[in-house]
Amino acid sequence: MLRAGVCSVTFRKLPPQEVIRLAAQAGLQGIEWGGDIHVPHGDLQKAREVARHTRDAGLVVSSYGSYYRAGHGDELPFEKVLATAKELEAPVIRVWAGKQDSHEASPEYWQKVVEDSRNIAQSASREGVTLCYEFHGNTLTDTGESARRLLEAVAHPAMRTYxxxxxxxxxxxxLRDLRRLLPWLVNVHAFWWSSAGERRSLHEGEKSWNRFLQVVRLSQREHWVLLEFVRADSPEAFLQDARTLQQWLSAG
Structure with a gap:
Protein backbone atom coordinates (compact mmCIF):
# COMPACT_ATOMS: atom_id res chain seq x y z
CA MET A 1 0.00 0.00 0.00
CA LEU A 2 1.23 3.48 -0.86
CA ARG A 3 0.43 6.34 1.51
CA ALA A 4 0.65 10.05 0.72
CA GLY A 5 2.50 12.50 2.93
CA VAL A 6 4.78 15.52 2.96
CA CYS A 7 8.25 16.38 4.25
CA SER A 8 8.07 19.35 6.60
CA VAL A 9 11.25 20.76 5.03
CA THR A 10 9.03 21.68 2.08
CA PHE A 11 7.93 24.58 4.30
CA ARG A 12 10.94 25.46 6.43
CA LYS A 13 9.67 29.03 6.91
CA LEU A 14 6.33 27.92 8.37
CA PRO A 15 5.74 26.82 11.99
CA PRO A 16 4.80 23.18 12.63
CA GLN A 17 1.11 23.88 13.20
CA GLU A 18 0.84 25.58 9.81
CA VAL A 19 2.54 22.61 8.14
CA ILE A 20 0.02 20.35 9.88
CA ARG A 21 -2.86 22.54 8.74
CA LEU A 22 -1.71 22.43 5.13
CA ALA A 23 -1.16 18.67 5.20
CA ALA A 24 -4.64 18.13 6.61
CA GLN A 25 -6.18 20.55 4.10
CA ALA A 26 -4.45 18.63 1.32
CA GLY A 27 -5.95 15.36 2.53
CA LEU A 28 -2.56 13.77 3.15
CA GLN A 29 -2.06 11.05 5.73
CA GLY A 30 1.26 11.88 7.34
CA ILE A 31 4.29 14.10 7.77
CA GLU A 32 8.02 13.49 7.81
CA TRP A 33 9.29 16.00 10.35
CA GLY A 34 12.68 17.54 9.66
CA GLY A 35 15.40 17.66 12.29
CA ASP A 36 16.81 21.01 11.24
CA ILE A 37 13.97 23.46 11.88
CA HIS A 38 10.67 21.96 12.97
CA VAL A 39 11.85 19.26 15.40
CA PRO A 40 15.51 20.00 16.20
CA HIS A 41 17.69 17.09 17.25
CA GLY A 42 17.57 16.81 21.03
CA ASP A 43 14.55 19.08 21.60
CA LEU A 44 12.40 16.43 23.25
CA GLN A 45 9.70 18.83 24.40
CA LYS A 46 9.23 20.11 20.85
CA ALA A 47 9.09 16.52 19.59
CA ARG A 48 6.33 15.67 22.07
CA GLU A 49 4.37 18.79 21.16
CA VAL A 50 4.63 18.20 17.42
CA ALA A 51 3.68 14.55 17.82
CA ARG A 52 0.57 15.54 19.78
CA HIS A 53 -0.49 18.23 17.30
CA THR A 54 0.05 15.82 14.41
CA ARG A 55 -2.16 13.18 16.03
CA ASP A 56 -4.81 15.72 16.98
CA ALA A 57 -5.12 16.67 13.30
CA GLY A 58 -5.78 13.04 12.36
CA LEU A 59 -2.34 12.63 10.80
CA VAL A 60 0.56 10.33 11.61
CA VAL A 61 4.30 10.87 11.82
CA SER A 62 5.68 8.89 8.90
CA SER A 63 9.32 9.47 9.76
CA TYR A 64 11.94 11.75 11.27
CA GLY A 65 14.14 13.44 8.68
CA SER A 66 17.38 13.72 10.62
CA TYR A 67 20.69 15.16 9.51
CA TYR A 68 22.82 12.49 11.10
CA ARG A 69 25.77 11.59 8.88
CA ALA A 70 26.93 8.00 9.23
CA GLY A 71 30.65 7.98 9.91
CA HIS A 72 30.48 11.42 11.55
CA GLY A 73 28.85 10.69 14.88
CA ASP A 74 31.20 13.12 16.61
CA GLU A 75 29.29 15.97 14.94
CA LEU A 76 25.83 14.87 16.09
CA PRO A 77 25.42 12.07 18.65
CA PHE A 78 23.04 9.45 17.33
CA GLU A 79 21.60 8.99 20.82
CA LYS A 80 20.19 12.52 20.58
CA VAL A 81 18.59 11.76 17.21
CA LEU A 82 17.09 8.47 18.41
CA ALA A 83 15.68 10.02 21.59
CA THR A 84 14.01 12.75 19.55
CA ALA A 85 12.51 10.25 17.13
CA LYS A 86 11.11 8.23 20.02
CA GLU A 87 9.37 11.27 21.51
CA LEU A 88 8.07 12.14 18.05
CA GLU A 89 6.76 8.56 17.74
CA ALA A 90 8.52 8.21 14.40
CA PRO A 91 8.94 4.60 13.24
CA VAL A 92 11.65 5.58 10.75
CA ILE A 93 14.69 7.86 10.93
CA ARG A 94 16.23 9.21 7.73
CA VAL A 95 20.04 9.39 7.93
CA TRP A 96 22.77 10.32 5.46
CA ALA A 97 25.50 7.98 4.20
CA GLY A 98 28.49 10.12 5.06
CA LYS A 99 29.43 13.25 3.17
CA GLN A 100 31.54 12.09 0.22
CA ASP A 101 30.64 10.97 -3.30
CA SER A 102 30.75 7.20 -3.59
CA HIS A 103 33.31 7.23 -6.42
CA GLU A 104 35.66 9.57 -4.54
CA ALA A 105 35.54 7.93 -1.11
CA SER A 106 38.46 5.77 -0.04
CA PRO A 107 38.03 2.15 1.11
CA GLU A 108 38.78 3.37 4.63
CA TYR A 109 35.99 5.94 4.43
CA TRP A 110 33.55 3.33 3.16
CA GLN A 111 34.44 1.08 6.07
CA LYS A 112 33.98 3.94 8.53
CA VAL A 113 30.46 4.58 7.22
CA VAL A 114 29.63 0.86 7.17
CA GLU A 115 30.71 0.33 10.77
CA ASP A 116 28.86 3.37 12.09
CA SER A 117 25.76 2.46 10.09
CA ARG A 118 25.79 -1.01 11.60
CA ASN A 119 26.18 0.40 15.11
CA ILE A 120 23.38 2.93 14.84
CA ALA A 121 21.11 0.37 13.17
CA GLN A 122 21.64 -1.91 16.15
CA SER A 123 20.76 0.92 18.54
CA ALA A 124 17.66 1.81 16.54
CA SER A 125 16.48 -1.78 16.28
CA ARG A 126 16.48 -2.12 20.07
CA GLU A 127 13.91 0.70 20.11
CA GLY A 128 11.85 -0.73 17.26
CA VAL A 129 12.98 2.00 14.86
CA THR A 130 14.13 1.55 11.25
CA LEU A 131 16.90 3.66 9.70
CA CYS A 132 16.86 4.72 6.07
CA TYR A 133 19.57 6.32 4.00
CA GLU A 134 18.76 9.44 2.04
CA PHE A 135 19.37 8.71 -1.65
CA HIS A 136 21.37 11.81 -2.50
CA GLY A 137 24.48 13.28 -4.08
CA ASN A 138 27.63 13.86 -2.03
CA THR A 139 26.99 10.68 -0.05
CA LEU A 140 27.82 7.01 -0.52
CA THR A 141 24.23 6.50 -1.66
CA ASP A 142 24.49 8.78 -4.68
CA THR A 143 23.70 6.00 -7.20
CA GLY A 144 21.61 2.87 -7.12
CA GLU A 145 24.72 0.74 -7.46
CA SER A 146 26.61 2.44 -4.62
CA ALA A 147 23.57 2.46 -2.33
CA ARG A 148 23.08 -1.26 -2.86
CA ARG A 149 26.77 -1.87 -2.22
CA LEU A 150 26.53 -0.02 1.09
CA LEU A 151 23.33 -1.75 2.20
CA GLU A 152 24.81 -5.15 1.41
CA ALA A 153 27.97 -4.28 3.34
CA VAL A 154 26.03 -3.09 6.40
CA ALA A 155 23.74 -6.12 6.20
CA HIS A 156 21.48 -5.11 9.09
CA PRO A 157 17.69 -5.56 8.92
CA ALA A 158 17.13 -2.13 10.50
CA MET A 159 19.18 -0.34 7.82
CA ARG A 160 17.07 0.48 4.74
CA THR A 161 16.81 3.27 2.20
CA TYR A 162 14.74 5.98 0.63
CA LEU A 175 14.12 3.08 -13.02
CA ARG A 176 17.27 0.96 -12.85
CA ASP A 177 18.29 2.63 -9.59
CA LEU A 178 14.84 2.09 -8.11
CA ARG A 179 14.75 -1.58 -9.07
CA ARG A 180 18.21 -2.13 -7.56
CA LEU A 181 17.04 -0.70 -4.25
CA LEU A 182 13.55 -2.18 -4.11
CA PRO A 183 14.40 -4.95 -1.60
CA TRP A 184 15.52 -2.27 0.90
CA LEU A 185 13.05 0.47 -0.02
CA VAL A 186 10.96 2.06 2.71
CA ASN A 187 9.88 5.56 1.61
CA VAL A 188 10.01 7.72 -1.50
CA HIS A 189 10.56 11.47 -1.83
CA ALA A 190 8.36 12.83 -4.61
CA PHE A 191 8.98 15.98 -6.65
CA TRP A 192 9.48 17.00 -10.24
CA TRP A 193 12.40 19.20 -11.27
CA SER A 194 13.92 20.02 -14.61
CA SER A 195 17.40 18.68 -15.38
CA ALA A 196 18.68 22.15 -14.52
CA GLY A 197 17.16 21.93 -11.04
CA GLU A 198 14.13 24.13 -11.68
CA ARG A 199 11.13 23.09 -9.59
CA ARG A 200 8.14 22.11 -11.71
CA SER A 201 4.56 20.98 -11.13
CA LEU A 202 4.42 17.33 -10.10
CA HIS A 203 1.83 16.77 -12.82
CA GLU A 204 4.49 17.46 -15.46
CA GLY A 205 6.28 14.32 -14.34
CA GLU A 206 3.22 12.08 -14.66
CA LYS A 207 4.66 9.78 -17.31
CA SER A 208 7.81 9.08 -15.30
CA TRP A 209 6.09 8.91 -11.93
CA ASN A 210 3.55 6.39 -13.17
CA ARG A 211 6.48 4.15 -14.08
CA PHE A 212 8.21 4.76 -10.76
CA LEU A 213 5.10 3.93 -8.76
CA GLN A 214 4.54 0.76 -10.76
CA VAL A 215 7.95 -0.44 -9.61
CA VAL A 216 7.39 0.60 -5.99
CA ARG A 217 4.13 -1.36 -5.88
CA LEU A 218 5.99 -4.52 -6.88
CA SER A 219 7.37 -4.79 -3.35
CA GLN A 220 3.84 -5.40 -2.00
CA ARG A 221 4.90 -3.56 1.18
CA GLU A 222 3.67 -0.30 2.66
CA HIS A 223 5.57 2.78 1.52
CA TRP A 224 5.13 6.47 2.16
CA VAL A 225 5.36 8.69 -0.90
CA LEU A 226 6.34 12.04 0.57
CA LEU A 227 6.10 15.33 -1.29
CA GLU A 228 9.36 17.24 -0.97
CA PHE A 229 9.76 20.82 -2.22
CA VAL A 230 7.31 22.64 -4.48
CA ARG A 231 7.43 25.58 -6.85
CA ALA A 232 8.42 28.79 -5.03
CA ASP A 233 7.64 27.12 -1.66
CA SER A 234 4.04 27.97 -2.48
CA PRO A 235 1.15 26.49 -0.45
CA GLU A 236 -1.01 26.67 -3.58
CA ALA A 237 1.55 24.70 -5.59
CA PHE A 238 1.74 22.19 -2.74
CA LEU A 239 -2.03 21.69 -2.68
CA GLN A 240 -2.00 21.12 -6.43
CA ASP A 241 0.85 18.60 -6.17
CA ALA A 242 -0.93 16.84 -3.30
CA ARG A 243 -4.04 16.40 -5.44
CA THR A 244 -1.90 15.03 -8.25
CA LEU A 245 -0.12 12.56 -5.97
CA GLN A 246 -3.34 11.28 -4.45
CA GLN A 247 -4.87 10.78 -7.88
CA TRP A 248 -1.87 8.67 -8.89
CA LEU A 249 -1.97 6.58 -5.73
CA SER A 250 -5.72 5.97 -5.91
CA ALA A 251 -5.43 4.94 -9.56
CA GLY A 252 -3.03 2.14 -8.66
Missing amino acids: WQPRVEQSLLPN
Whole structure:
Protein backbone atom coordinates (compact mmCIF):
# COMPACT_ATOMS: atom_id res chain seq x y z
CA MET A 1 0.00 0.00 0.00
CA LEU A 2 1.23 3.48 -0.86
CA ARG A 3 0.43 6.34 1.51
CA ALA A 4 0.65 10.05 0.72
CA GLY A 5 2.50 12.50 2.93
CA VAL A 6 4.78 15.52 2.96
CA CYS A 7 8.25 16.38 4.25
CA SER A 8 8.07 19.35 6.60
CA VAL A 9 11.25 20.76 5.03
CA THR A 10 9.03 21.68 2.08
CA PHE A 11 7.93 24.58 4.30
CA ARG A 12 10.94 25.46 6.43
CA LYS A 13 9.67 29.03 6.91
CA LEU A 14 6.33 27.92 8.37
CA PRO A 15 5.74 26.82 11.99
CA PRO A 16 4.80 23.18 12.63
CA GLN A 17 1.11 23.88 13.20
CA GLU A 18 0.84 25.58 9.81
CA VAL A 19 2.54 22.61 8.14
CA ILE A 20 0.02 20.35 9.88
CA ARG A 21 -2.86 22.54 8.74
CA LEU A 22 -1.71 22.43 5.13
CA ALA A 23 -1.16 18.67 5.20
CA ALA A 24 -4.64 18.13 6.61
CA GLN A 25 -6.18 20.55 4.10
CA ALA A 26 -4.45 18.63 1.32
CA GLY A 27 -5.95 15.36 2.53
CA LEU A 28 -2.56 13.77 3.15
CA GLN A 29 -2.06 11.05 5.73
CA GLY A 30 1.26 11.88 7.34
CA ILE A 31 4.29 14.10 7.77
CA GLU A 32 8.02 13.49 7.81
CA TRP A 33 9.29 16.00 10.35
CA GLY A 34 12.68 17.54 9.66
CA GLY A 35 15.40 17.66 12.29
CA ASP A 36 16.81 21.01 11.24
CA ILE A 37 13.97 23.46 11.88
CA HIS A 38 10.67 21.96 12.97
CA VAL A 39 11.85 19.26 15.40
CA PRO A 40 15.51 20.00 16.20
CA HIS A 41 17.69 17.09 17.25
CA GLY A 42 17.57 16.81 21.03
CA ASP A 43 14.55 19.08 21.60
CA LEU A 44 12.40 16.43 23.25
CA GLN A 45 9.70 18.83 24.40
CA LYS A 46 9.23 20.11 20.85
CA ALA A 47 9.09 16.52 19.59
CA ARG A 48 6.33 15.67 22.07
CA GLU A 49 4.37 18.79 21.16
CA VAL A 50 4.63 18.20 17.42
CA ALA A 51 3.68 14.55 17.82
CA ARG A 52 0.57 15.54 19.78
CA HIS A 53 -0.49 18.23 17.30
CA THR A 54 0.05 15.82 14.41
CA ARG A 55 -2.16 13.18 16.03
CA ASP A 56 -4.81 15.72 16.98
CA ALA A 57 -5.12 16.67 13.30
CA GLY A 58 -5.78 13.04 12.36
CA LEU A 59 -2.34 12.63 10.80
CA VAL A 60 0.56 10.33 11.61
CA VAL A 61 4.30 10.87 11.82
CA SER A 62 5.68 8.89 8.90
CA SER A 63 9.32 9.47 9.76
CA TYR A 64 11.94 11.75 11.27
CA GLY A 65 14.14 13.44 8.68
CA SER A 66 17.38 13.72 10.62
CA TYR A 67 20.69 15.16 9.51
CA TYR A 68 22.82 12.49 11.10
CA ARG A 69 25.77 11.59 8.88
CA ALA A 70 26.93 8.00 9.23
CA GLY A 71 30.65 7.98 9.91
CA HIS A 72 30.48 11.42 11.55
CA GLY A 73 28.85 10.69 14.88
CA ASP A 74 31.20 13.12 16.61
CA GLU A 75 29.29 15.97 14.94
CA LEU A 76 25.83 14.87 16.09
CA PRO A 77 25.42 12.07 18.65
CA PHE A 78 23.04 9.45 17.33
CA GLU A 79 21.60 8.99 20.82
CA LYS A 80 20.19 12.52 20.58
CA VAL A 81 18.59 11.76 17.21
CA LEU A 82 17.09 8.47 18.41
CA ALA A 83 15.68 10.02 21.59
CA THR A 84 14.01 12.75 19.55
CA ALA A 85 12.51 10.25 17.13
CA LYS A 86 11.11 8.23 20.02
CA GLU A 87 9.37 11.27 21.51
CA LEU A 88 8.07 12.14 18.05
CA GLU A 89 6.76 8.56 17.74
CA ALA A 90 8.52 8.21 14.40
CA PRO A 91 8.94 4.60 13.24
CA VAL A 92 11.65 5.58 10.75
CA ILE A 93 14.69 7.86 10.93
CA ARG A 94 16.23 9.21 7.73
CA VAL A 95 20.04 9.39 7.93
CA TRP A 96 22.77 10.32 5.46
CA ALA A 97 25.50 7.98 4.20
CA GLY A 98 28.49 10.12 5.06
CA LYS A 99 29.43 13.25 3.17
CA GLN A 100 31.54 12.09 0.22
CA ASP A 101 30.64 10.97 -3.30
CA SER A 102 30.75 7.20 -3.59
CA HIS A 103 33.31 7.23 -6.42
CA GLU A 104 35.66 9.57 -4.54
CA ALA A 105 35.54 7.93 -1.11
CA SER A 106 38.46 5.77 -0.04
CA PRO A 107 38.03 2.15 1.11
CA GLU A 108 38.78 3.37 4.63
CA TYR A 109 35.99 5.94 4.43
CA TRP A 110 33.55 3.33 3.16
CA GLN A 111 34.44 1.08 6.07
CA LYS A 112 33.98 3.94 8.53
CA VAL A 113 30.46 4.58 7.22
CA VAL A 114 29.63 0.86 7.17
CA GLU A 115 30.71 0.33 10.77
CA ASP A 116 28.86 3.37 12.09
CA SER A 117 25.76 2.46 10.09
CA ARG A 118 25.79 -1.01 11.60
CA ASN A 119 26.18 0.40 15.11
CA ILE A 120 23.38 2.93 14.84
CA ALA A 121 21.11 0.37 13.17
CA GLN A 122 21.64 -1.91 16.15
CA SER A 123 20.76 0.92 18.54
CA ALA A 124 17.66 1.81 16.54
CA SER A 125 16.48 -1.78 16.28
CA ARG A 126 16.48 -2.12 20.07
CA GLU A 127 13.91 0.70 20.11
CA GLY A 128 11.85 -0.73 17.26
CA VAL A 129 12.98 2.00 14.86
CA THR A 130 14.13 1.55 11.25
CA LEU A 131 16.90 3.66 9.70
CA CYS A 132 16.86 4.72 6.07
CA TYR A 133 19.57 6.32 4.00
CA GLU A 134 18.76 9.44 2.04
CA PHE A 135 19.37 8.71 -1.65
CA HIS A 136 21.37 11.81 -2.50
CA GLY A 137 24.48 13.28 -4.08
CA ASN A 138 27.63 13.86 -2.03
CA THR A 139 26.99 10.68 -0.05
CA LEU A 140 27.82 7.01 -0.52
CA THR A 141 24.23 6.50 -1.66
CA ASP A 142 24.49 8.78 -4.68
CA THR A 143 23.70 6.00 -7.20
CA GLY A 144 21.61 2.87 -7.12
CA GLU A 145 24.72 0.74 -7.46
CA SER A 146 26.61 2.44 -4.62
CA ALA A 147 23.57 2.46 -2.33
CA ARG A 148 23.08 -1.26 -2.86
CA ARG A 149 26.77 -1.87 -2.22
CA LEU A 150 26.53 -0.02 1.09
CA LEU A 151 23.33 -1.75 2.20
CA GLU A 152 24.81 -5.15 1.41
CA ALA A 153 27.97 -4.28 3.34
CA VAL A 154 26.03 -3.09 6.40
CA ALA A 155 23.74 -6.12 6.20
CA HIS A 156 21.48 -5.11 9.09
CA PRO A 157 17.69 -5.56 8.92
CA ALA A 158 17.13 -2.13 10.50
CA MET A 159 19.18 -0.34 7.82
CA ARG A 160 17.07 0.48 4.74
CA THR A 161 16.81 3.27 2.20
CA TYR A 162 14.74 5.98 0.63
CA TRP A 163 14.68 6.65 -3.08
CA GLN A 164 14.07 9.73 -5.18
CA PRO A 165 14.68 10.44 -8.87
CA ARG A 166 18.04 11.95 -9.74
CA VAL A 167 17.18 15.05 -11.74
CA GLU A 168 20.26 14.75 -13.95
CA GLN A 169 19.15 11.30 -15.13
CA SER A 170 16.55 10.25 -17.67
CA LEU A 171 13.72 7.83 -16.97
CA LEU A 172 15.46 4.51 -17.64
CA PRO A 173 18.52 5.07 -15.40
CA ASN A 174 16.21 6.23 -12.60
CA LEU A 175 14.12 3.08 -13.02
CA ARG A 176 17.27 0.96 -12.85
CA ASP A 177 18.29 2.63 -9.59
CA LEU A 178 14.84 2.09 -8.11
CA ARG A 179 14.75 -1.58 -9.07
CA ARG A 180 18.21 -2.13 -7.56
CA LEU A 181 17.04 -0.70 -4.25
CA LEU A 182 13.55 -2.18 -4.11
CA PRO A 183 14.40 -4.95 -1.60
CA TRP A 184 15.52 -2.27 0.90
CA LEU A 185 13.05 0.47 -0.02
CA VAL A 186 10.96 2.06 2.71
CA ASN A 187 9.88 5.56 1.61
CA VAL A 188 10.01 7.72 -1.50
CA HIS A 189 10.56 11.47 -1.83
CA ALA A 190 8.36 12.83 -4.61
CA PHE A 191 8.98 15.98 -6.65
CA TRP A 192 9.48 17.00 -10.24
CA TRP A 193 12.40 19.20 -11.27
CA SER A 194 13.92 20.02 -14.61
CA SER A 195 17.40 18.68 -15.38
CA ALA A 196 18.68 22.15 -14.52
CA GLY A 197 17.16 21.93 -11.04
CA GLU A 198 14.13 24.13 -11.68
CA ARG A 199 11.13 23.09 -9.59
CA ARG A 200 8.14 22.11 -11.71
CA SER A 201 4.56 20.98 -11.13
CA LEU A 202 4.42 17.33 -10.10
CA HIS A 203 1.83 16.77 -12.82
CA GLU A 204 4.49 17.46 -15.46
CA GLY A 205 6.28 14.32 -14.34
CA GLU A 206 3.22 12.08 -14.66
CA LYS A 207 4.66 9.78 -17.31
CA SER A 208 7.81 9.08 -15.30
CA TRP A 209 6.09 8.91 -11.93
CA ASN A 210 3.55 6.39 -13.17
CA ARG A 211 6.48 4.15 -14.08
CA PHE A 212 8.21 4.76 -10.76
CA LEU A 213 5.10 3.93 -8.76
CA GLN A 214 4.54 0.76 -10.76
CA VAL A 215 7.95 -0.44 -9.61
CA VAL A 216 7.39 0.60 -5.99
CA ARG A 217 4.13 -1.36 -5.88
CA LEU A 218 5.99 -4.52 -6.88
CA SER A 219 7.37 -4.79 -3.35
CA GLN A 220 3.84 -5.40 -2.00
CA ARG A 221 4.90 -3.56 1.18
CA GLU A 222 3.67 -0.30 2.66
CA HIS A 223 5.57 2.78 1.52
CA TRP A 224 5.13 6.47 2.16
CA VAL A 225 5.36 8.69 -0.90
CA LEU A 226 6.34 12.04 0.57
CA LEU A 227 6.10 15.33 -1.29
CA GLU A 228 9.36 17.24 -0.97
CA PHE A 229 9.76 20.82 -2.22
CA VAL A 230 7.31 22.64 -4.48
CA ARG A 231 7.43 25.58 -6.85
CA ALA A 232 8.42 28.79 -5.03
CA ASP A 233 7.64 27.12 -1.66
CA SER A 234 4.04 27.97 -2.48
CA PRO A 235 1.15 26.49 -0.45
CA GLU A 236 -1.01 26.67 -3.58
CA ALA A 237 1.55 24.70 -5.59
CA PHE A 238 1.74 22.19 -2.74
CA LEU A 239 -2.03 21.69 -2.68
CA GLN A 240 -2.00 21.12 -6.43
CA ASP A 241 0.85 18.60 -6.17
CA ALA A 242 -0.93 16.84 -3.30
CA ARG A 243 -4.04 16.40 -5.44
CA THR A 244 -1.90 15.03 -8.25
CA LEU A 245 -0.12 12.56 -5.97
CA GLN A 246 -3.34 11.28 -4.45
CA GLN A 247 -4.87 10.78 -7.88
CA TRP A 248 -1.87 8.67 -8.89
CA LEU A 249 -1.97 6.58 -5.73
CA SER A 250 -5.72 5.97 -5.91
CA ALA A 251 -5.43 4.94 -9.56
CA GLY A 252 -3.03 2.14 -8.66
